[in-house]
Amino acid sequence: MKKGDIINVKIDKIAFGGEGLGFYENLAVFVPMSVPGDIVKIKIISVKKNYARGLIEEILEKSSGRIEPRCKYFNKCGGCNFMMMDYKTQLDCKTDIVKNLIRDEKVIVNKTLGSKNSYNYRNKVIQPFGTKNHKIISGFYMKKTHEVVDMDNCIIQPKISNKIIRKIKEIAQKQSITIYNEKKHSGFLRNVMVRVNKKNEAMVVFIINSNKYEVLNPLIKKLTDSIKEIKSVYVSFNTIKTNVALGKKVKRLYGEYFLYEDICGYKFRISPKSFFQINLFQTERLYNLVLDLLGDIKNKNILDAYSGTGTISTLMSKRAKFVYGIEMVESSVKDAKLTAKENSIKNVEFITGKVEDEIDKLKDIDIVVFDPPRKGLDSSIIKVLGKRKIENIIYISCDPSTFIRDVKLLEEYGYILEEVHPVDMFPQTSHIEVVGKIRLKNV
Numbered sequence: 001m002k003k004g005d006i007i008n009v010k011i012d013k014i015a016f017g018g019e020g021l022g023f024y025e026n027l028a029v030f031v032p033m034s035v036p037g038d039i040v041k042i043k044i045i046s047v048k049k050n051y052a053r054g055l056i057e058e059i060l061e062k063s064s065g066r067i068e069p070r071c072k073y074f075n076k077c078g079g080c081n082f083m084m085m086d087y088k089t090q091l092d093c094k095t096d097i098v099k100n101l102i103r104d105e106k107v108i109v110n111k112t113l114g115s116k117n118s119y120n121y122r123n124k125v126i127q128p129f130g131t132k133n134h135k136i137i138s139g140f141y142m143k144k145t146h147e148v149v150d151m152d153n154c155i156i157q158p159k160i161s162n163k164i165i166r167k168i169k170e171i172a173q174k175q176s177i178t179i180y181n182e183k184k185h186s187g188f189l190r191n192v193m194v195r196v197n198k199k200n201e202a203m204v205v206f207i208i209n210s211n212k213y214e215v216l217n218p219l220i221k222k223l224t225d226s227i228k229e230i231k232s233v234y235v236s237f238n239t240i241k242t243n244v245a246l247g248k249k250v251k252r253l254y255g256e257y258f259l260y261e262d263i264c265g266y267k268f269r270i271s272p273k274s275f276f277q278i279n280l281f282q283t284e285r286l287y288n289l290v291l292d293l294l295g296d297i298k299n300k301n302i303l304d305a306y307s308g309t310g311t312i313s314t315l316m317s318k319r320a321k322f323v324y325g326i327e328m329v330e331s332s333v334k335d336a337k338l339t340a341k342e343n344s345i346k347n348v349e350f351i352t353g354k355v356e357d358e359i360d361k362l363k364d365i366d367i368v369v370f371d372p373p374r375k376g377l378d379s380s381i382i383k384v385l386g387k388r389k390i391e392n393i394i395y396i397s398c399d400p401s402t403f404i405r406d407v408k409l410l411e412e413y414g415y416i417l418e419e420v421h422p423v424d425m426f427p428q429t430s431h432i433e434v435v436g437k438i439r440l441k442n443v
């Protein structure tokens with residue numbers, strides 16, 4: 001096989017990362033945007049020793065799970081790479097991907113817990129601005145480029161987020177606000193972040209390429225006058241050449257300091273820089289699943305490692321003897337401490353720092369709940385777990401590949417993975433969240 005060849009292939013399943021996988025003369029062929037059961041005519045774009053990749057030229061036979069994507073930007077944007085599958089097929093594919101990664105009959109892999117709202121769920125969005133024919137546009141970057149797709153309505157975002165961003169573009173255009181040019185590193189307005197809570201209240205953060213924000217004042221006045229759901233406006237200063245949207249410093253320019261969010265009966269504060277789960281309905285289910293997997297913890301000291309704004313710590317505190325939270329983002333820890341105070345919770349302590357630096361200092365831990373970022377656990381943490389022989393671990397992961405890597409390393413120290421629950425936090429996309437229950441052998 002060589003680049004440029006046109007072949008027909010039947011898609012058997014979806015591989016980790018979201019691409020369809022079929023076989024052609026025993027060679028694995030990956031096909032983006034395909035659905036299991038599709039028969040597709042593809043053009044080969046690369047050939048390696050053990051596999052090839054090809055792009056769909058024509059769908060010869062449609063899978064029964066294939067649907068017409070509801071988003072008009074689907075072909076350009078690339079963010080929702082599962083939107084051409086019906087929701088049941090998306091969930092089945094996610095379960096299958098996790099099973100294929102784990103490849104161990106002894107581990108129970110449960111069916112993926114689906115989301116009631118598979119659209120309009122994404123309560124935090126950051127969009128870059130751009131210009132096209134002198135018109136201000138915003139959206140997401142076109143697949144594998146830094147070119148902004150001009151988008152007025154992203155259907156996985158809440159309607160209010162779309163409305164706010166449309167209004168910002170309209171006002172910014174009238175007020176001749178300049179837009180950041182990545183290549184020249186010039187222009188003022190870089191991105192906007194909108195966070196929305198269950199009550200449909202919004203926080204808007206303008207990310208600017210300047211240390212002076214005053215030019216935003218008339219825009220904010222017009223925006224907040226016309227959209228009453230906006231409860232808080234911040235500016236974030238980001239004057240360096242970087243792909244990271246938010247700058248280090250933020251300043252409140254209008255309204256409240258926080259948004260409040262209700263989760264399982266507790267009120268949590270959300271600040272501009274704090275991590276907060278992006279699909280709220282599923283978050284409650286995720287957290288309840290964690291509580292179920294923990295079982296009876298009334299005599300247990302628990303560590304909530306990577307605790308964010310202290311959501312899981314707070315929920316566990318009701319049942320546990322004591323809970324420690326470790327989190328490196330200061331504003332998140334501040335939010336967590338205030339939540340504990342406001343809810344009169346006495347049996348929690350939040351520590352600002354890196355998990356890898358702090359975990360071994362806590363000597364009385366019975367159980368650990370990990371919820372790390374995509375890169376998973378630092379190898380030094382695995383070594384501490386090996387030495388300390390923690391009886392139970394709950395591991396929440398937004399990247400099953402690093403989750404499996406860490407599980408394999410823990411197995412060398414006598415831990416076993418008992419069960420895994422995929423939870424669909426990110427409908428329409430190939431992203432998968434899993435919760436694993438891990439325990440020490442013979443305990």
Ligand SMILES: C[S@@+](CC[C@H](N)C(=O)[O-])C[C@H]1O[C@@H](n2cnc3c(N)ncnc32)[C@H](O)[C@@H]1O
Nearest residue numbers: 275306307308327328329353354355371372373
């Ligand atoms: C996936 S979030 C989980 C937050 C929280 N459990 C929740 O459900 O909202 C991961 C968190 O880990 C924090 N973080 C990333 N690396 C860290 C590290 N090395 N040590 C401590 N916290 C870290 C991030 O700031 C973020 O708040």
